[in-house]
Amino acid sequence: MRQGEGMITVERLTRKYGSFTAVDDISFVCQPGRVTGFLGPNGAGKTTTMRVMVGLTPPTSGQVTIGGHHYHDIPNPGRHVGVLLDASAQHAGRTGREILELGARTMGLPASRVDEMLELVSLTPTEAKRRLRNYSLGMKQRLGIAHALLGDPSVLILDEPANGLDPAGIRWMRGLLKGYAERGGTVLLSSHLLHEVEQIADEMILIGHGRIVAQGDKKSLLAGAASGAASFVTALDNEALTKALEAKGIGVSAAGEGLRVETETVEIGRTALESGIVLTDLRAADGGLEDLFLELTSQTQREAVAS
Amino acid sequence: MTAATLDVSGTTATPFQRLVRVELRKSYDTRAGFWLLATIGLLVLAAEVIAVSVTAAQDEPMSFGDFVGTAAFLTSFLLPVLGIMLVTTEWSQRSAMVTFSLEPRRPLVIAAKALVGVLLTLATVVFSIVVGFVANLAYGLFQGDTDWTFGWPDFFAFLITQVLAMLGGFALAALLLNTAAAIVVFFVYKWVLPGLLALGGALMGWFETLRPWIDFQSSQAAIWDWSTSGEEWAQLVVSAIVWLVVPLTIGIWRVLRAEVK
Numbered sequence A: 001m002r003q004g005e006g007m008i009t010v011e012r013l014t015r016k017y018g019s020f021t022a023v024d025d026i027s028f029v030c031q032p033g034r035v036t037g038f039l040g041p042n043g044a045g046k047t048t049t050m051r052v053m054v055g056l057t058p059p060t061s062g063q064v065t066i067g068g069h070h071y072h073d074i075p076n077p078g079r080h081v082g083v084l085l086d087a088s089a090q091h092a093g094r095t096g097r098e099i100l101e102l103g104a105r106t107m108g109l110p111a112s113r114v115d116e117m118l119e120l121v122s123l124t125p126t127e128a129k130r131r132l133r134n135y136s137l138g139m140k141q142r143l144g145i146a147h148a149l150l151g152d153p154s155v156l157i158l159d160e161p162a163n164g165l166d167p168a169g170i171r172w173m174r175g176l177l178k179g180y181a182e183r184g185g186t187v188l189l190s191s192h193l194l195h196e197v198e199q200i201a202d203e204m205i206l207i208g209h210g211r212i213v214a215q216g217d218k219k220s221l222l223a224g225a226a227s228g229a230a231s232f233v234t235a236l237d238n239e240a241l242t243k244a245l246e247a248k249g250i251g252v253s254a255a256g257e258g259l260r261v262e263t264e265t266v267e268i269g270r271t272a273l274e275s276g277i278v279l280t281d282l283r284a285a286d287g288g289l290e291d292l293f294l295e296l297t298s299q300t301q302r303e304a305v306a307s
Numbered sequence B: 001m002t003a004a005t006l007d008v009s010g011t012t013a014t015p016f017q018r019l020v021r022v023e024l025r026k027s028y029d030t031r032a033g034f035w036l037l038a039t040i041g042l043l044v045l046a047a048e049v050i051a052v053s054v055t056a057a058q059d060e061p062m063s064f065g066d067f068v069g070t071a072a073f074l075t076s077f078l079l080p081v082l083g084i085m086l087v088t089t090e091w092s093q094r095s096a097m098v099t100f101s102l103e104p105r106r107p108l109v110i111a112a113k114a115l116v117g118v119l120l121t122l123a124t125v126v127f128s129i130v131v132g133f134v135a136n137l138a139y140g141l142f143q144g145d146t147d148w149t150f151g152w153p154d155f156f157a158f159l160i161t162q163v164l165a166m167l168g169g170f171a172l173a174a175l176l177l178n179t180a181a182a183i184v185v186f187f188v189y190k191w192v193l194p195g196l197l198a199l200g201g202a203l204m205g206w207f208e209t210l211r212p213w214i215d216f217q218s219s220q221a222a223i224w225d226w227s228t229s230g231e232e233w234a235q236l237v238v239s240a241i242v243w244l245v246v247p248l249t250i251g252i253w254r255v256l257r258a259e260v261k
């Protein structure tokens, strides 16, 4: 399968550890101007894939190119690709400012860039003077994002950047990355939590047990799972509605005040109209994507066990 | 869809001297690093103060070279630790992930670290000589006469043996990638092994002929003596290959291939 070429191109990538396959023949692309969410449960192979991208882990087979280059061949790579793989992987005895200072010096950037980045991620001068061992996880993530953005790169690779951020921090990051992509940047960010990704990502890659189980934008992913569509409905006469729906062969179960119905909202509305039943609440079941996510990733789990 | 490309033609690769400056900064920008360097300096100072007061009080004859030798003896303990820390902290603190992301040409990073080790060793040697000079002046003040015996051969021997000590630690650190293990192995080979080898040589005649070829510490005497024996220099080279070149080569090979976690 050959997809449209993007800024980050993963081609038939496989990484094995002994007989265990952490990443199993995966291919995908990340387009410039878009945020690509890399979603999968713990141990799915997200980190391994991202580590291969930046040359920290050699692939068993396949390759990754960024803008047509292998990472190793990009001169002064921090100026082109911003990387945050593990916010804690820094010397615990260095101050936040010193960590950025070292990065800026390695990349040959002026010292003013350090202050700009500290300001961007809202680390105060006092916080920047503290040593990393005294940082909360959220502060480490902010520092890591500042480090990734230091060289003003056009590609960002972020592994679980929302981990440890408070809700305000997550919203801030969402705005930051959206703006970054709107200016033409390419963003790949991973997460094991759907809700962290679904609002930021234009494009989603779902991975489970080393394999890509689905990819596309939110709409097309949901469309692909249309058979699993469900709705919540409450009527003045729930019993009558249940009968009417069951008469059409549609699954109904009790859910709190109302009912959970295994069909789309339009079908429920039509049934209610036909039977003259008054509805007080009708909506598509939230977490349709969540169900899909769980279903797809657990499915590969069963496959992996069976094989 | 067309291929998106990164235009890297306008970016120059990170110059080596910039890597060296960053690695130098990393050697003192943490408490551990700073205090290791400070300890080297303070120990040299303290030792010279003691040496001056004891020898002057006891009327022991001392020369400039003796004072510098005192410092050299002490720094030969700590410079290997310096060489070890330059390498292993990247692993214990996991900052190697960032270092190698910003400079994927790992051999250059290793070379920059080794050069920083040599530069800091040079600084230590210069500091020891300055302190030794002052100590000898002070000794002269108490004793009335001063002996300035310390020639260039001694200076270079001092320099070379200190660099070898530092690199010995560096090599074991690259091989083991663990601070404690590298320090233990280094001190075993520097202080325990020569004794064991001598014992082995005393017990087994055949071993006595082999011993000079694998005892890196004893073979360094050739440097201090500026030996004219080709065989002694050959023994130095062979033992250096065993204790320096082999671990360094395997260590570098390991670092280049390592999956940095």
Ligand SMILES: Nc1ncnc2c1ncn2[C@@H]1O[C@H](COP(=O)(O)OP(=O)(O)O)[C@@H](O)[C@H]1O
Binding pocket: A017, A020, A022, A040, A041, A042, A043, A044, A045, A046, A047, A048, A049, B259
């Ligand atoms: N060095 C390694 N040796 C053995 N197994 C590994 C190694 N690194 C990762 N793995 C395994 O590979 C799988 C994928 O890990 P990872 O990429 O970290 O997953 P994720 O980031 O999606 O949580 C996990 O089962 C993990 O235990």
Ligand SMILES: [Mg+2]
Binding pocket: A043, A046, A047, A048, A159, A160
């Ligand atoms: Mg991970």
